[in-house]
Amino acid sequence: MAIEVFAPAKINLTLHVTGQRDDGYHLLDSLVVFADFGDFLTVAPSDEMEMTVSGPFAKGVPTDHRNLCWKAAELFGETVSIHLTKNLPHAAGIGGGSSDAAAVLNAMTLLFDRPCAGDSVSLGADVPVCQVGKAVRMQGVGEVLTPLDCEPLFAVLVNPRVEVPTPVVFKGLACKTNPKMSAPPKTGTTGWLTEQRNDLEGPAIAAAPVIHEVLQALSQLEGVRLVRMSGSGATCFGVFDNRSHAEAMAHQLAKAHPDWWVRDVTLS
Incomplete structure (x- = not known):
């Protein structure tokens, strides 16, 4: 069984930096929304972890443990094969990698009929909000989410x-x-x-x-x-x-x- 999931571009309509914790993490207050354009992923159970990438921005995307999608699967605790169709530019401020990782977690929740036991904010501040995938006020280091x-x-x-x-x-x-x-x-x-x-x-x-x-x-x-x-x-x-x-x-x-x-x- 394979599941195809959409990883939309994340847009910070606002982004207020309101403080910094002793551990270096910044405190944010942001209105986050999502576009009707983004990446697509296909996730399926597998005997071993594997990842492939295609699409207009596939060049330079790692297909091993360096990829946030791979790390998301490891956090979930199951082995899967992942194919990523990369339509969003890299390091672009629109949550491409975070949205991809969130999509993997959401897909694995459906595939294995259980939630992720790990804390997705450990993958990055934008991953939890990308799991929601619709208008949210994001505060703290990304863990305080208020749907709007x-x-x-x-x-x-x-x-x-x-x-x-x-x-x-x-x-x-x-x-x-x-x-x-x-x-x-x-x-x-x-x-x-x-x-x-x-x-x-x-x-x-x-x-x-x-x-x-x-x-x-x-x-x-x-x-x-x-x-x-x-x-x-x-x-x-x-x-x-x-x-x-x-x-x-x-x-x-x-x-x-x-x-x-x-x-x-x-x-x-």
Whole structure:
């Protein structure tokens, strides 16, 4: 028996860094949503662990114990074969590896009819929220999750195909005790979002100046209502009133910057 699972792109609509623990882990307050675009995985019981990868971003993805999917299977405690179709860019601030690992855990829960006994946050702060796969307020080091009812948002995702290592961005963060978010509303989300922020945007731009160029290009698109970076970068997003407008703007941006990765998505 094999199970195919979807691993959607994770988008941090906000990301407030509110503190740092003595063990070095950062405390976050973030509104996380998920796109209708992402990776796909097929997971099946196996006599030994094995992993294969295909897709447009397969190059460079490890297929052994270094891969977070492999580590997720080990955490679950069963041997499986995993095939990953990699559609999302690497080190892009959209939770590609974390979403893949979460999908493996969810698939194994179905395959073996039991939950994972291990703590998925040990795989990374984004893995628990990716297991939820829908709008969530994420706090603490990623373990405090509050599901939310948020209206769908129509967005354009842009990645300049530059990998930005998360530790480098956090290291460049000057202030690590910033204010928390205000309570997110169920409707009128876009207006509320303009009052929030991503505290990692500045240090990410310092590490990869092209992010500033991406944000400027998005801000110049007709009808854009919000422009921000997701996670630790380099992926940025622009929010529009409807999907058809987002699709048109994605086409325009991709034509102007053929070297960038551009996708129109619905976020929820």
